[in-house]
Amino acid sequence: MKSTHLSLIAGAAVLAAITGFATITAPGAPADTGTKSATLLPVERSSLVCPRPSDSDLAETRYTAFTPAGEGGDAEGTAELKPALPVVDDEDETDPKKVKKAEEAAKKAKEKADKPVLAVKQPGTPVVAEADGSDAPALVGTATGTLAPGWVAQQTTEVTVGGARGLLGVTCTAPDTDFWFPGASTAKSRQDYLHLTNPEDSAAVADIELYGPEGALKSEVGDGITVPARSSVAVLLSTLTAEAVDQLTAHVTTRSGRIGAVVLSADDQAGSDWITASDDPDGTLVLPGIPADATSVQLVAFAPGEDDADVKIQLLGKNAAFSPAGNATLHIKSSMTAAVDLKDVTRGEPGSLRLSPVQKGRPTPIVAALRVVRGKGDKQEIAYIPATAPVGARASVPDNRAEGSTLSLTAPGAAAEVKVTASAGSGGGEPAVETYTVKAGTTLAVTPKAPEGLKGAYALTVETTSGGPVHASRTLARTEGGVQMFTVQTLPDDRGTVEVPSARQDLSVLDD
Structure with a gap:
């Protein structure tokens, strides 16, 4: 006993x-x-990775990081983005001088990587850093404690010279193991680089698959791509296959580790921008925030499963939802990319696209993205809008300016009410709060109320307060040399709670 x-x-x-x-x-x-x-x-910990901004010596890049004010737990924390390590070329291991030079360069790079490019000090106020030229590195970072919930960062790059000039914006991504990129290309007029960034302390291994209108493209070099620890590599998609395909879908998975992945797309005639991953495959998708003055809108979709998909295309406009004339539906064959030119579908009004099953009760999961053009001729500029998840409880987007920001809010089902908070500016200013009602089946485009006394950049935080799901995006625009340059970032739920x-x-x- x-x-x-x-x-x-x-x-x-x-x-x-x-x-x-x-x-x-x-x-x-x-x-x-x-x-x-x-x-x-x-959440008590968040990770982000940002790709290397540009190869242009004339590129001007601004990084902006932000944690929204709110409940963030009791533990103090940090939120820092640091340079990724360069990938070392070891082809000349037999040459002692070159080995020593490489070791010295690696040591300097390690010392540089230990110093944050930017660090958020307190919730509610964004932090800005700038870098010029082609030497700006990829970034990796972690936020902890009170600074982790909703931590978000963006890099915005402006290139004003060359056929691929443009305003390029990308939200830094959380590392993951599976990514879909409808709208990528291996065409001769395009230079699409897939940027893979590894924030972990051990190497990751990734596989890349390409799917065109006829199915999988032949490739023997897209498997087993090693991404070294805390480093970033860029893969030119056209080097993975001999087939030149204008619109395709790239699929990235990892065998080991987690990475951030995003595609930098440059068109010889229409500018450049980043293609971010589509939301996870689903039967119904929403692509929010087509600008009112879009001159061309191209939808690219892919069905990754074993079944074909028949989807209904609807534009959620300013006052109602309707199907584009001649493009009410789209048939997507299994494992094949489908593309349709919707032309100037918005006809002077802001809108969003909703894709849903033609037959109710039989949804086939798909992924999708939009290639949007503003301007004509040599004044064209492009941006991409991927299918995105709803705002949910809260979502934020940094790097808004005193002018040039447009917030698009879409309620694909029931009407909804949202609260939009403009944060204090990075250099000063008082937060501003507005409430908007979005009617069912419509898109509301608004110019956010900037913080009073704004200095620097500010962040927008969108919260769903009542009603149905809301999907959102922010368009950042500026005119340079007669070109209406722009970039669009979507606002999925920040997953600040668990x-x-x-x-x-x-x-x-x-x-x-």
């Missing part, structure tokens, strides 16, 4: 240590057997 008694006490002590909050029920007291729901708590299951004591596990 004595031995059994001591074993029970020891077992209970171990259980208490594991759970962190277990208690021993007094003899005769009723056990708590009730089931408790999970609790939403702020469900933590409640636990209860159960000493029955100690029974013999």
Whole structure:
């Protein structure tokens, strides 16, 4: 009996240590057997990666990082973006002089990588850093404690010279293992580079698959691409296959590790911008924020499963939803990319696209993106809008200016109400708050109210307060040399909270 008694006490002590909050029920007291729901708590750690901005010596890049004000837990934290390490060329390992030179360069790069390019000090105020030329590196970073929930960063690059000039914007991404990029290309008029950035301390291995209108493209070099620890590599898609395809879908997966992935697309005639990954494959997708003055809109979609997809195309306009004339539906064959030119579908009004199954109850998962053109002739400029998840509880986008920002809000189902907060500026200013109602099946485009006394850049935070799901994007625009340059960033839920299951004591596990 004595031995059994001591074993029970020891077992209970171990259980208490594991759970962190277990208690021993007094003899005769009723056990708590009730089931408790999970609790939403702020995340305590977030990771982001930003691709290398540009190869142009004339590029001007601005990094902006931001954590929205709100509940962020009690622990103090940090939020820093640091340079990724350069990939070392080891082809000349037999040459002692070159080896020594490479080692010295690697040492300097490591010292540089330990210094943050920018660091957020407090929630509610963005931080800005600038870099010029082609030497600006990819960035990797982590936020912890109060600075982790909703931490977001963007890099915005302006290139004003050359056929691929433009305003290029990309939201720095969380590392993942699976990415879809409809709208990429291996055509001769395009230079599409897939940027893979690894924030971890060990190497990652990635595979790249390309799918055109006739199915998978032949490639023997897209498998097993190594991305060294805390480094970034860029892969020119046209080097992976001999087939020149204007519109295709790139699929990136990892065999080991997690990476950030994004495509830098440059068109010889129409400018350049980043293609970010489509939302996960789903039967219904929303692509928000087509500018009112778009001169051309091209939809690119892909069905990754074994079944073909027949989808209904609807434009959610300013006042109602309707199907474009002649393009009410789109048939997408399994494992093949489909593209359709919707031309100037918005006809002078802002809009968003909704893709849904033609047959209700039989959704086939798809991915999709839009290639949007403003201007004509040699004054064209392009941007890409991927299918995106709803704003959910909250989403933020940094790097808004005193002029040139447009926020698009789309309610594909029921009407909704959202609260939009313009943060303090990076150099000063008071936050501003506005509330908007978005009618069912419509798109509302607004010019955000800038913070009073704004200095520098500010962030926009969108929160759904009532009604149905809302999808959102922000267009950043400026005119240079007669070219209406622009870039579009979507605002999916920032996942600033996580469900933590409640636990209860159960000493029955100690029974013999």
